[in-house]
Structures are given as structure tokens and as C-alpha cells.
Amino acid sequence: MPVKLAQSSFRDRTQEFQSVAERLRKSFSSGPGQNGPSSNTSRAEEQRSVVAHQSEFNRRASKIGFGIHQTSQKLSNGQENFSF
Structure with a gap:
């Protein structure tokens, strides 16, 4: 049974993809100082x-941790005053 192929429009963008990939490869492979001073500054x-x-x-985590420590100390000191 013959298969009828539907017509579809497409555009071969392989060349565009390869050029973009090459530009990205060059930008990532260049070391510091090779892209100019503005790149280093940014x-x-x-x-x-x-x-x-x-x-x-x-700084914020330290404050929170210190608050937890103080609360823990207060709770442990408070338990010493209670008799069970």
C-alpha cells in the first residue's frame, strides 16, 4: 500500500544552530581578560x-542562631528551678 506523504514546510536551520553554538563555545572558552575590561568589570x-x-x-542566620541559643539557655535554666 503506497504511503502518501503530507507536504510540510520546513526550513533547515542547521547552519544557524552551528554558528550560535560556535559563538557560545568561543565565549565560554575564552579566559578572563580576553573579553576586554568591561566583561571583567561586570x-x-x-x-x-x-x-x-x-x-x-x-548575618541574619547568625542572629537567628544566637536567638535560638539564648532561648535554649533560658529554657534549661528555667527547668532547674522546677522540681518534679
């Missing part, structure tokens, strides 16, 4: 932003 700013975010997180 990377440094991004890294500072990440460090600042981590520092803020650590």
Missing part, C-alpha cells in the same frame, strides 16, 4: 553582589 561586580548576598544571609 564579572567582578556580579561576584561582589553574590558575596554581599551571602554576607547578608550569614
